[in-house]
Amino acid sequence: xxxxxxxxxxxxxxxxxxxxxxxxxxxxxxxxxxxxxxxxxxxxxxxxxxxxxxxxxxxxxxxxxxxxxxxxxxxxxxxxxxxxxxxxxxxxxxxxxxxxxxxxxxxxxxxxxxxxxxxxxxxxxxxxxxxxxxxxxxxxxxxxxxxxxxxxxxxxxxxxxxxxxxxxxxxxxxxxxxxxxxxxxxxxxxxxxxxxxxxxxxxxxxxxxxxxxxxxxxxxxxxxxxxxxxxxxxxxxxxxxxxxxxxxxxxxxxxxxxxxxxxxxxxxxxxxxxxxxxxxxxxxxxxxxxxxx
Numbered sequence: 001x002x003x004x005x006x007x008x009x010x011x012x013x014x015x016x017x018x019x020x021x022x023x024x025x026x027x028x029x030x031x032x033x034x035x036x037x038x039x040x041x042x043x044x045x046x047x048x049x050x051x052x053x054x055x056x057x058x059x060x061x062x063x064x065x066x067x068x069x070x071x072x073x074x075x076x077x078x079x080x081x082x083x084x085x086x087x088x089x090x091x092x093x094x095x096x097x098x099x100x101x102x103x104x105x106x107x108x109x110x111x112x113x114x115x116x117x118x119x120x121x122x123x124x125x126x127x128x129x130x131x132x133x134x135x136x137x138x139x140x141x142x143x144x145x146x147x148x149x150x151x152x153x154x155x156x157x158x159x160x161x162x163x164x165x166x167x168x169x170x171x172x173x174x175x176x177x178x179x180x181x182x183x184x185x186x187x188x189x190x191x192x193x194x195x196x197x198x199x200x201x202x203x204x205x206x207x208x209x210x211x212x213x214x215x216x217x218x219x220x221x222x223x224x225x226x227x228x229x230x231x232x233x234x235x236x237x238x239x240x241x242x243x244x245x246x247x248x249x250x251x252x253x254x255x256x257x258x259x260x261x262x263x264x265x266x267x268x269x270x271x272x273x274x275x276x277x278x279x280x281x282x283x284x285x286x287x288x289x290x291x292x293x
Contacts, residue, residue: 014045056273060164156181172262
């Protein structure tokens with residue numbers, strides 16, 4: 001049986017009507033991902049990104065060396081937004097970013113086992129455990145990216161640590177690199193260019209686009225041509241170099257960077273809590289527990 005909560009969640013993720021949501025959930029036996037695909041095939045909803053399910057608290061921070069040859073972006077999660085604003089927590093996150101920059105761990109596990117650059121007699125895990133004890137809330141180092149280059153690295157933080165971006169350029173200026181960072185923060189590209197997009201993702205999108213065209217009443221041969229036209233828009237949304245530049249929508253990002261004698265090598269974009277489900281809080285129950293405690 002399909003619950004009202006399932007319908008509500010699908011509606012929030014797709015913007016589709018309540019009855020449409022209930023119908024596709026019934027058809028798919030409650031399989032949300034397949035239900036989203038059905039809504040898209042029928043032209044009722046746009047692509048729903050898993051990264052929209054943003055809920056976990058914490059902070060994203062960056063570190064870039066003075067010569068802009070080395071850069072790091074890191075995400076550290078906490079239970080509440082209060083901790084994300086705590087100066088001790090914020091200082092710890094910046095120390096983690098510097099640790100990654102200087103000690104170059106391959107994984108989070110390796111990072112946790114390294115001697116801390118701030119307290120060399122302790123591991124990063126020890127320091128983290130102490131912070132959990134003093135701040136009084138569970139925390140975890142979730143992920144990081146580290147770039148080192150002969151070119152130029154720039155970073156950008158948006159929303160006081162909600163989004164962090166790191167970009168590597170060959171050629172160009174810091175100003176250009178900062179513009180590219182802001183583009184990435186605002187337009188959320190998933191890949192650098194067409195060649196970076198996995199083939200199975202492209203094929204899956206083409207299947208959905210074809211189903212849309214067929215459901216619009218187009219003959220098979222015409223539907224194929226429509227797909228070829230529409231797939232360009234798909235690339236234009238998810239590939240950084242093919243996106244419209246936010247400061248000048250008449251220019252593509254790739255062409256703009258090229259005109260400045262530069263090339264984007266790679267980028268990383270972290271959004272706090274993306275893909276994590278937040279613990280449901282019942283504050284009335286919480287207050288009652290504290291009063292009874």
